Amino acid sequence: MSTTNILAGCAASTILLSRYTHYSAITTFVLLTSLALACKVLYHLILWPKFLSPTRHLPGPTNHSLLMGNFSIIREMQSGAPQVIWMRTIPNSGLLRYLGIFNMERVFPTTPEVLKEVLHTKSYSFIKPPLLTRDIGNILGKKGLLFAEGEEHKVQRKLLLPAFSHAHIKGLVPGFWSKGVEMTEKVVEVVRSSQDSTGDGGKEGVVVQMGRWFSLVTLDIIGSCGFGYEFRALESASISGSSNIEDKSGSELADAYNTIFNTGGPSRILAMLSMVFPFWLLRSLPLKRTRDVACAESTIRRVTTQIIAAKKSTLATSPEDSESGDILSIMLKSGAYTGPDGECSMRDQMMTFLAAGHETTATSMIWAIHVLSLPENRHIQSRLRAEIHAAFPSGLPTTVTYDQVSSLKYLSQITSEVLRLYPPVGVTLRVAAEDTSLNGAFIPKGTTVILSPFAINRSVALWGADAEEFRPERWASREDGAAAVESNYGFLTFLAGPRGCIGNVFAKMEFKCLLAVTIGRFEFSQDGKRELVIKAGVTSKPQGGIPVSVKEVVWG
Structure with missing residues (x-):
């Protein structure tokens, strides 16, 4: 339920309750609005991510704070670096789940098979987040190719x-x-x-x-x-x-x-x-x-x-x-x-x-x-x-x-x-535009999916034990210069x-x-x-x- 709907409901309730209580209409409205917003905050911060979300059973980091999820490590590290750690240390079959600031859910695909679902098979079911479009669209062009969706993007x-x-x-x-x-x-x-x-005559740099x-x-x-x-x-x-x-x-x-x-x-x-x-x-x-x-x-x-x-x-x-x-x-x-x-x-x-x-x-x-x-x-x-x-x-x-x-x-x-x-770009985001699934797991509409080129490009499973090393020779295995990685979704x-x-x-x-x-x-x-x-x-x-x-x- 949106904040607008909450306020509208509170206004209607105020008209009714003010007739049967000794509180003024203004006091009743303030009390009801405060209670409704508090319930909404409790629902989004605690109830949904920790007890109700269908993705809560996916593997992910457990050392998160009560209200801020895993935001402390995300804030302290380079974009994509926390995902590298979680991908390597938490057993998973292609999906991880963690909590961002204010316990906002994040689903993170870790294998080429699941990435293919997001980027190819169901590419138009996962859209750019409206929040992202709103924030940087003024810089990158809201009506440009980057933010276009569906048929408009194809055209x-x-x-x-x-x-x-x-x-x-x-x-x-x-x-x-x-x-x-x-x-x-x-x-x-x-x-x-x-x-x-x-x-110095050019002797020193x-x-x-x-x-x-x-x-x-x-x-x-x-x-x-x-x-x-x-x-x-x-x-x-x-x-x-x-x-x-x-x-x-x-x-x-x-x-x-x-x-x-x-x-x-x-x-x-x-x-x-x-x-x-x-x-x-x-x-x-x-x-x-x-x-x-x-x-x-x-x-x-x-x-x-x-x-x-x-x-x-x-x-x-x-x-x-x-x-x-x-x-x-x-x-x-x-x-x-x-x-x-x-x-x-x-x-x-x-x-x-x-x-x-x-x-x-x-x-x-x-x-x-x-x-x-x-x-x-x-x-x-x-x-x-x-x-x-x-x-x-x-x-x-x-x-x-x-x-x-x-x-x-x-x-x-x-x-x-x-x-x-x-x-x-170390991390980019998508949002499920409809109820869907990834790797067999139900993904409800509105779920944020994290795509991390930084993490996938350093995957030990895809690139070997030396994935963190700068070694250009790894690209010499094929005449066309393509990487020695089997999937197009292993290089993001x-x-x-x-x-x-x-x-x-x-x-x-x-x-x-x-x-x-x-x-x-x-x-x-x-x-x-x-x-x-x-x-x-x-x-x-x-x-x-x-x-x-x-x-x-x-x-x-």
């Missing part, structure tokens, strides 16, 4: 598939590569400028916050390759202050996303409060964080509106550009985004791909440089650099072909291993099934190009002693970024 995906076809991606590779080269030129400026100021540059280059790539629009985020970026991830970039769009994605303590508190209080109320609080996010959202909407207008103008004067195959051209050419809500829907679609298309790859690149710069993995970095230099003996080329990048086998193995061990970085990531080929090829130009041009190192604090947010990345020591290398 949108079919419409956008040509922009992510294998043939189209092959044609984008030169653009990925050239933007990567542009980024390395900026980093060279940073390194040389610092060396000039210290006078320079500490650079590489995450800043990865965010800028991936934003430029999704702009030019995804929308046929030049953001010029790299071009406008200043090389000063490059060891601080909070520095302004010079690009208002990049700064807006930096504000949204670089979350801190206030964001986590607001996220917890959003489970209890209406979202509109939290957004109206006079807090700096809410003002900053609102301003950033406004910037993103304004810029995307400008891009749509510019593209319409271009297509009107140069109709041949409609054949470019980028996401925005396809949307405009389709005629599906007409009518009063057409431009709003198109803008939301752009917001989906802008955010998902640059933040996730930038996060993956941060983790790649982190793991390759660790002392124990420096030999892997050197071997990759040798492969890149051997493929391009004359120096870093300004452009390459799809086949040239695909021929770098060790690069492919490292790409897959980084994406396995460090998925940008891009999820799978009808709702799997439409841009996975785009993202992997973009990642390969950026990693190749970066490792080919620079040597990265760190002592590995810094304790990483992984911040909560849309993506999983270290708080404060990962500053690493950067040195230019001699090609060849």
Whole structure:
């Protein structure tokens, strides 16, 4: 029963009871409302999860608090890490159940067979949580592909598939590569400028916050390759202050996303409060964080509106550009985004791909440089650099072909291993849209299902005893670079099934190009002693970024 129904019932009861009691109508209403809400809280906090829920018999952790479930361990650990522990230590046949904040039930599939049910067999029976859509839909586009459900999702995906076809991606590779080269030129400026100021002549490395540059280059790539629009985020970026991830970039769009994605303590508190209080109320609080996010959202909407207008103008004067195959051209050419809500829907679609298309790859690149710069993995970095230099003996080329990048086998193995061990999104959620079942267990409507790429990608049952180790060679067992894991549902970085990531080929090829130009041009190192604090947010990345020591290398 909803709170609205409770209040309506209390109002009706007040009218009746106030006639037969010595209490005033207001007092009677307050007493009845308080009693009804207390009963509702008791039901949801205690009675349902502990005594009535049909999923309460599923195996799961037992060391939970009376009112907060297993939230303490969830709060303290990286997104997906608690699920790794439970998956390995609690015997189960494919499903675990635990309690989140305020004892909210969570059902966690642990095997490919059950994951296939959620992601393929019954994919449209498990929808994105309305709470998630409400909270981050303003950033990621409520009407975009990410939040579309049922037939609407099928229509949108079919419409956008040509922009992510294998043939189209092959044609984008030169653009990925050239933007990567542009980024390395900026980093060279940073390194040389610092060396000039210290006078060490390039003997020592320079500490650079590489995450800043990865965010800028991936934003430029999704702009030019995804929308046929030049953001010029790299071009406008200043090389000063490059060891601080909070520095302004010079690009208002990049700064807006930096504000949204670089979350801190206030964001986590607001996220917890959003489970209890209406979202509109939290957004109206006079807090700096809410003002900053609102301003950033406004910037993103304004810029995307400008891009749509510019593209319409271009297509009107140069109709041949409609054949470019980028996401925005396809949307405009389709005629599906007409009518009063057409431009709003198109803008939301752009917001989906802008955010998902640059933040996730930038996060993956941060983790790649982190793991390759660790002392124990420096030999892997050197071997990759040798492969890149051997493929391009004359120096870093300004452009390459799809086949040239695909021929770098060790690069492919490292790409897959980084994406396995460090998925940008560690946990995502689904909600049962109807009464259904998983692995034979009844799952009532409204049950939250947790999908954890971080946990599944580290499953000992699927990946072996060394699942936690960074070992690119595990991907060398098959000629196509696929993992030595039997099921498509054992590698969840891009999820799978009808709702799997439409841009996975785009993202992997973009990642390969950026990693190749970066490792080919620079040597990265760190002592590995810094304790990483992984911040909560849309993506999983270290708080404060990962500053690493950067040195230019001699090609060849």
